[in-house]
Amino acid sequence: MFIVVGRAQSGLTAHRLNDDGSAAGDPERVGDLGAFVRSVETFPASEVRWVWDDTARWYPRLLEAGLRVARCHDLRLCHAILRDSARVNAPVEGGAGAWSSAEQADDASGAGDEALFDLGDDVGRDDLATDRLTETVDELRRQLAAITSADEPGGLRLLLAAESAGALIAAEMRFAGLPWSSAVHDTALTELLGPRVGPGVRPQRMEVLASAIRATLEDPLLNPDSPQDVLRALRRTGAMVDSTRAWELRELDHPVVPPLLEYKKLSRLLAANGWAWMDAWVRDGRFRAEYLPGGVVTGRWAARGGGVLQLPKQVRSAVRADPGWKLVVADAAQLEPRVLAGLSGDTAMASAGHGVDMYAGIVAAGAVDTRQHAKIAMLGAMYGATSGESARLMPRLARAYPRAIAYVETAARAGERGEVVTSRLGRSSPRPGEGWLKTQRQASDPDATPADERRARSSARDWGRFTRNFVVQSSAAEWALCWMAELRGALAAIPRTDASLGLAGTGFADAPHLVYFLHDEVIVHTPEEHADRVAAILEESARRAGRLLFGEFPVDFPLGIGVVDHYGEAKG
DNA sequence: TCCGTGGTACTA
DNA sequence: AAACTAGTACCACGGA
The missing domain is CATH 3.30.420 (Nucleotidyltransferase; domain 5)
Structure with missing residues (x-):
């Protein structure tokens, strides 16, 4: 009806x-x-x-x-x-x-x-x-x-x-809303940055670092917030760098590097999740962001407000269960590789995932030597690595799991031809834009220059990497949606603790409910006495999601689950 | 002063 | 060694 x-x-x-x-x-x-x-x-x-x-x-x-x-x-x-x-x-x-x-x-x-x-x-x-x-x-x-x-x-x-x-x-x-302790957040900020300051004022710890940076680079007017300033000053001292990105600075043997990296870290914290953020986004102990289902072409959610999808690990301890409540934090272990095994019907890859750690299973099967190699090779397969360690390890994966690798390769070739690919349940990739098609047409013109051909090949491969990843990411997003939908239904069926509490009609004040979702991870806020039951429901929902997508195909979706007082305790 | 762009960093 | 998917959001900078 x-x-x-x-x-x-x-x-x-x-x-x-x-x-x-x-x-x-x-x-x-x-x-x-x-x-x-x-x-x-x-x-x-x-x-x-x-x-x-x-x-x-x-x-x-x-x-x-x-x-x-x-x-x-x-x-x-x-x-x-x-x-x-x-x-x-x-x-x-x-x-x-x-x-x-x-x-x-x-x-x-x-x-x-x-x-x-x-x-x-x-x-x-x-x-x-x-x-x-x-x-x-x-x-x-x-x-x-x-x-x-x-x-x-x-x-x-x-x-x-x-x-x-x-x-x-x-x-x-x-x-x-996500339960948020401003007190814990403020303490963390004060420990790292120094006492609270108003907008536009550099906190004490950053001011000290800024002075050290200026002294080391012998540039008393240098603004450490300006990448151009910093790059110029570094070059003046003979440092061979092309940018001020953290990974590049780390390679550099120079006395300014430690204070500069520390400054950048604190600066990011202050700008992204500092006191201004707290004032703007936390009200009455809750952080309320706006989630945008279907906001990404792959079917993943987007969000706006407070950068809820980029909550740094540094401040996660401020996500606190209410007194008498717990947070049940659950994430799907190696979701995308498992989804790929299911999509492609690769039983060898699926059985490598029968334990909790699929990468360990891949090592045990003899495909690669270490867990780290298994992870890097798998990411390369799903993202389309063309160089580096990831690309070198990939062929070993292709030998061990030909069906799975063929599946993503087929998706990549389709994208290179400008074709559409489709997820497990039926979400299709967008068609390439007019600019992309024009580039391809130019390359097949009789008068095409080698540069035209190079550009066309490059953009074809770019799009192929997108469609390669699309089939996996969009199907993983479908698994996550099914997981949450099953979870929501099962949580709602738990008998209420005390229906006389406020907001009794909705159950958000006295019953377990979802408060956070991040691609393959959820947080349920629950009265303490239901925490174990919630954990069991999370597991059962994951099993059901697997069956909804892949029927009886034997691919497992184990979870990492933590029952905690704050999100910082959960291993991420 | 406003707005677009580039640079940077955080998430899965 | 720094390329290989999908995002949000900040800041500095420079042109209107």
């Missing part, structure tokens, strides 16, 4: 549809969406799938009203997948074009939009003159037809369900 919600001329309206998209009644005017959802939804077990244009526009309001929904179909996210998927034979087309545009996504971040919930005063305004509900229902039907037309529609259905579940999770994680 679908319930499509949207605006109509008469106001906020809901329309029930059967699973095939046919009407299951007439559209009904809804006065108050919260009350309507409350009357219908039976979270966490529900037969209803809510359909709306954009989860980020609708769901936060429901959460604030103390409501959660079990399932949804996010038309914006699903449209993007169906539009590009090579498995779809009857493309999603028609509509006002809004489904393809970025405007929807931009809209989504806008907090306002009272009109969604109460349209009374807005009827008659130009932008509301169109019947949006009808268009929304039409779009759902177009999408259902596209799915039906697809090769392997089951995979695509799973992908769309998982993507939509991800949209719910993203909104819920923002609503719940």
Whole structure:
């Protein structure tokens, strides 16, 4: 059962549809969406799938009203997948074009939009003159037809369900927030940088280092924050460097290197996660970032606000469970290699992963000599290394695991020809842009110069590396989405500790819930008494995700799990 | 003063 | 030894 919600001329309206998209009644005017959802939804077990244009526009309001929904179909996210998927034979087309545009996504971040919930005063305004509900229902039907037309529609259905579940999770994680101790954060900053300073003022520890740098380079006016200044000064002392990147400085035997590296480290900490960051992003003990499901072409999430996907290890100890609560931190061990084994049906590679450490399994199988070599070779296979140790080790991997390596090589060759590649469940890579095609055409012109040919070959290989990685990264993102969707469902089924607490309706104040997601890693914030159960649920969800993607193919997805008081304790 | 670009560093 | 995927976000700098 679908319930499509949207605006109509008469106001906020809901329309029930059967699973095939046919009407299951007439559209009904809804006065108050919260009350309507409350009357219908039976979270966490529900037969209803809510359909709306954009989860980020609708769901936060429901959460604030103390409501959660079990399932949804996010038309914006699903449209993007169906539009590009090579498995779809009857493309999603028609509509006002809004489904393809970025405007929807931009809209989504806008907090306002009272009109969604109460349209009374807005009827008659130009932008509301169109019947949006009808268009929304039409779009759902177009999408259902596209799915039906697809090769392997089951995979695509799973992908769309998982993507939509991800949209719910993203909104819920923002609503719940990541538990953050400003006191711990401030102590860490003060220890490293010196006492707190205002914006534009260099903290004491950095000031000391800046003086040392200036003295060593005999340049009293040098600004250590200016790469140009520093590079010039280094060159003046005869240092052979092309940049001031840390890795290059480390190679250099020069007395300025230690204080300079230390300065750069502290400068980065201050700029990226210093006191200004704390003031901007931490409120009431929670860090609330905005997650953007489908924000990366591979299906990985993007994010904005506070750099939540780059949280440095230095400050992770500030991520603290509330008193009486625990953080259960879990990451999938060697997710991408395991996904590659599943994608390619490489049973030898899959059995190397039967233990917790797949790289150790590869060494045990005799493919390479050390764990480090196994890791480097595998990264080279998935990223398309062309030089260095990684490229040298790769052939050994190809001998031991020909099916797996052939799989990524095939994806690379397809990309070099400008073709599209597709993930396990049906997300396809974008087509190369006009500039890329033009470069290729120029190279096949009879008058093409060797430079034209070189440029074309180089950009073809670049795109091949992208498609090579796409098949693995996008399928790994699908595994992670399935993992989280299973996890969310199982967590919601845990009996509540004390339903009399505040926010009882949503369970974020008294029950285990997701607070963090980073590609192959999650954090669940849970009352202490449920921590072990949460850990077991995480494992079971990982097993289920593996079966959803790869059926009975014997590839394992073991987790590293830690039950901790703060994120810094979890091994990263 | 505003805005785009390059340089740098952090994450998986 | 520093190339080989996907991102966000800061700062300095230089041109309008």
